[in-house]
Amino acid sequence: MAQTLEHLSRKNDTLTSIRGIVHTMKTLSAINAAPYEQAAQSIESYHQTILQGLASFVYRTGGVSVLSEALQPNTQLLVVFGSDHGLCGNYNELLANKVVAYSEAVPMAKQHILCIGSRMGNALLEQDLSPDVVLMPPASADGVGRLAGDIVTRIERLGSGQALTNLAVTLVFTQRQEHGYQETVTRNLLPLDKSLLQPEQLWQSRSLPDYTMNSEALLAALIRNHVFASVFRASAEAMVTENATRLSLMQQAEQSVDEQLESVQQELSSVRQDEITNELMDIVIGHFA
Structure with missing residues (x-):
């Protein structure tokens, strides 16, 4: 089932926020260990x-x-x-x-x-x-x-x-x-x-x-x-x-989030392009109608 542009945008924002948290935890773990x-x-x-x-x-x-x-x-x-x-x-x-x-x-x-x-x-x-x-x-x-x-x-x-x-x-x-x-x-x-x-x-x-x-x-x-x-x-x-241990797990989590984020962004780009195409077709059809 195709996801809406609004849903994909919220999902992209959520994953971006999670990635920031994971990156912060990874950095803190590396700093604290020294x-x-x-x-x-x-x-x-x-x-x-x-x-x-x-x-x-x-x-x-x-x-x-x-x-x-x-x-x-x-x-x-x-x-x-x-x-x-x-x-x-x-x-x-x-x-x-x-x-x-x-x-x-x-x-x-x-x-x-x-x-x-x-x-x-x-x-x-x-x-x-x-x-x-x-x-x-x-x-x-x-x-x-x-x-x-x-x-x-x-x-x-x-x-x-x-x-x-x-x-x-x-x-x-x-x-x-x-x-x-x-x-x-x-x-x-x-x-x-x-x-x-x-x-x-x-x-x-x-x-x-x-x-x-x-x-x-x-x-x-x-x-x-x-x-x-x-x-x-x-x-x-x-x-x-x-x-x-925490650093290693955060690195794995960051990689997983990056993969999901890339997939969502690709899908988001595709949905945006489809909506733009549909709007252009409506304009063209309306002009020649």
Whole structure:
């Protein structure tokens, strides 16, 4: 059924408006991702310094046995970095599925979920998982540090000062892969990975490490900063990936709108030409009648 000129004009205006919105969202996603990516790169350099300090501590004190002989934790904390905004496809649903699979594979007597993002919280509820706390994602790169500090404080509070022996902490987030792909990952944060407790593999300088402050205080500071840097990195990476996902979807949407817009404009041009032709024929026929 042929569409009228008025209907096609309204459709053209609507598609043009939608294209402007999609283009704006695409631009914002590209702009927003850059600061988070810079934050992720910066914390990575800081984290390497912390790991080097931990390696020197273990090398100097021979504290491997103290850390590696920790009891099996009986409490698990899953920190899930999701989204609080839409237009990013099934981003939160994939994370929720990952949480379910991990919980079933690594069961604990007590399980707590710290969720970042209200939409992520809803996705977990749909999987019959109830988050203990739902925090808001950072609104800018400056907020990543505040969020990481808040999460570290909650981890310490839940561990009651014995996080190494009683508490297992796992980060669940989405990270980028090659060729624009992404994947949901789980990263065990506590207890400390045994690879961090092998000084002969980590300490490579010919100078022997040493320190002057209290060993317990130093160890506590190193572990806290290791946890902070890991959480910061996961949060920044999650924000980069979320914006990259939204950017990819907006590019697809823009292409789809452009195709529809081109089709409508061609049809609109054809209808206009037909109306002009009909009006000219009426004039000609009326003149010779």
